[in-house]
Amino acid sequence: MIAIVKYNAGNIRSVQNALTRLGYASVVTDNPALIQAADKVIFPGVGEASSAMKYISERGLDEVIKQLNQPVLGICLGLQLMCFSSEEGETKCLGIFDNEVQKFRGNALIPQMGWNELTDLKSDLFVDVKQFSDVYFVHSYFANVNENTIATCNYIQTFSAAIQKNNFYATQFHPEKSAGIGEQILLNFLQL
Amino acid sequence: MLKRRIIPCLDIQNGRTVKGINFEEIRDAGDPVELAKKYVKDGADELVFLDITATVEKRKTLLELVEKIAAEINIPFTVGGGINNIEDVTRLIAAGADKVSINSSAVKRPELISEIANQFGSQCVVVAIDTKKVDDTWYVYTHGGRTATELKTIDWARQAVELGAGEILLTSMNNDGTKSGFALDVTREVSNAINVPVIASGGAGRKEDFDTLFQTTKATGGLAASIFHYNEIPITELKTYLKTLKIPIR
Numbered sequence: 001m002i003a004i005v006k007y008n009a010g011n012i013r014s015v016q017n018a019l020t021r022l023g024y025a026s027v028v029t030d031n032p033a034l035i036q037a038a039d040k041v042i043f044p045g046v047g048e049a050s051s052a053m054k055y056i057s058e059r060g061l062d063e064v065i066k067q068l069n070q071p072v073l074g075i076c077l078g079l080q081l082m083c084f085s086s087e088e089g090e091t092k093c094l095g096i097f098d099n100e101v102q103k104f105r106g107n108a109l110i111p112q113m114g115w116n117e118l119t120d121l122k123s124d125l126f127v128d129v130k131q132f133s134d135v136y137f138v139h140s141y142f143a144n145v146n147e148n149t150i151a152t153c154n155y156i157q158t159f160s161a162a163i164q165k166n167n168f169y170a171t172q173f174h175p176e177k178s179a180g181i182g183e184q185i186l187l188n189f190l191q192l
Numbered sequence: 193m194l195k196r197r198i199i200p201c202l203d204i205q206n207g208r209t210v211k212g213i214n215f216e217e218i219r220d221a222g223d224p225v226e227l228a229k230k231y232v233k234d235g236a237d238e239l240v241f242l243d244i245t246a247t248v249e250k251r252k253t254l255l256e257l258v259e260k261i262a263a264e265i266n267i268p269f270t271v272g273g274g275i276n277n278i279e280d281v282t283r284l285i286a287a288g289a290d291k292v293s294i295n296s297s298a299v300k301r302p303e304l305i306s307e308i309a310n311q312f313g314s315q316c317v318v319v320a321i322d323t324k325k326v327d328d329t330w331y332v333y334t335h336g337g338r339t340a341t342e343l344k345t346i347d348w349a350r351q352a353v354e355l356g357a358g359e360i361l362l363t364s365m366n367n368d369g370t371k372s373g374f375a376l377d378v379t380r381e382v383s384n385a386i387n388v389p390v391i392a393s394g395g396a397g398r399k400e401d402f403d404t405l406f407q408t409t410k411a412t413g414g415l416a417a418s419i420f421h422y423n424e425i426p427i428t429e430l431k432t433y434l435k436t437l438k439i440p441i442r
Contacts, residue, residue, distance in 0.1 A: 013285075014262060014288055014290065017288060018266060046312075047312070047313055109412065111315055111358065111388075114195055114197055114237070114389070115194070115195040115237055115442040116193065134195060177266065177267055178267075179232065182266060
């Protein structure tokens with residue numbers, strides 16, 4: 001069973017729909033026992049960092065997520081919450097990754113909204129995914145590039161499109177909304 | 193590089209896709225779920241569903257249809273029509289919509305934009321503006337183009353962004369259904385004035401219209417309906433064409 005962490009962030013349903021299309025059963029839950037017992041955990045989300053951290057901390061999910069040993073995939077805000085801190089609402093995050101989350105600054109539309117290219121791909125998350133594949137992003141904040149970075153993207157500057165440390169994986173883009181490429185990436189995670 | 197987006201729009205009436213000309217003369221254009229699946233396969237970058245009867249007939253957007261669409265497609269989609277309050281938005285998001293598009297209800301009560309942005313984030317709020325040129329000035333129209341307002345389009349676009357709109361979907365009523373090309377002047381004016389993405393809509397009739405749109409305005413997306421529904425310009429062919437002209441396209 002795949003557990004999708006439920007919290008006060010938008011369209012979690014689309015992640016579950018994507019898993020169903022790939023033939024995987026999943027449960028959307030904020031129950032720590034169910035999350036701990038799952039084969040894999042997906043930590044999705046679109047929303048605001050400080051209120052999301054508040055929600056998960058109040059339910060003790062912060063410690064639960066940090067201590068998971070099975071493969072975990074953070075998506076979008078999920079990636080940002082797994083980092084050390086976020087400029088959004090001056091939020092202290094889970095600290096699974098030591099990356100810092102900053103706001104885009106520059107002469108371009110913010111948020112970045114739309115399809116952009118993945119570069120510098122490494123990790124088993126990107127088996128059968130070509131360099132320069134387009135995936136769907138919607139975000140105003142980004143994680144810096146460091147040793148955890150397994151894919152980069154360029155918008156105003158180069159940032160981490162995906163990061164990994166041990167069993168923790170995270171993507172800034174939405175694989176569940178990135179057509180066939182996104183499905184391949186989800187499948188790679190599900191087959192870890 | 194961030195790509196320009198090609199966005200088919202499905203106008204929904206009583207659960208069917210329909211298409212009008214200059215916002216009137218509505219005719220049937222097929223099953224929305226089947227059309228949506230075909231567009232995804234063809235390489236559409238996003239989809240927009242507008243329940244065009246919703247405001248007028250005080251009918252809520254069909255949640256069941258949204259659920260069916262969400263289950264079938266793997267690209268972002270926006271749902272609009274008849275959204276009057278945060279409860280309407282919550283139901284649509286729960287059914288699987290990625291973004292909501294609001295139009296008349298935002299003109300009537302602009303705070304609705306902030307309410308949605310505060311709860312779901314700006315990326316979730318598309319403010320749709322139906323605009324018509326009268327004596328050389330572009331004005332906002334509501335209720336499916338039936339009601340004129342005194343709002344100038346440029347002023348309303350700015351205000352909507354200040355209130356938290358994450359995107360503006362700008363439809364020229366003068367151009368809609370005419371296949372004479374997008375309204376470049378108002379698209380240019382609005383996309384120069386605000387710092388969120390503008391999707392241009394109304395008037396696409398030839399592949400060249402998208403080229404001109406992307407070469408001469410800052411619009412990040414081009415939206416069309418009939419040319420895709422009736423396969424006059426297949427999306428795959430349009431995207432190949434734009435790529436050969438070096439426009440950044442997925």
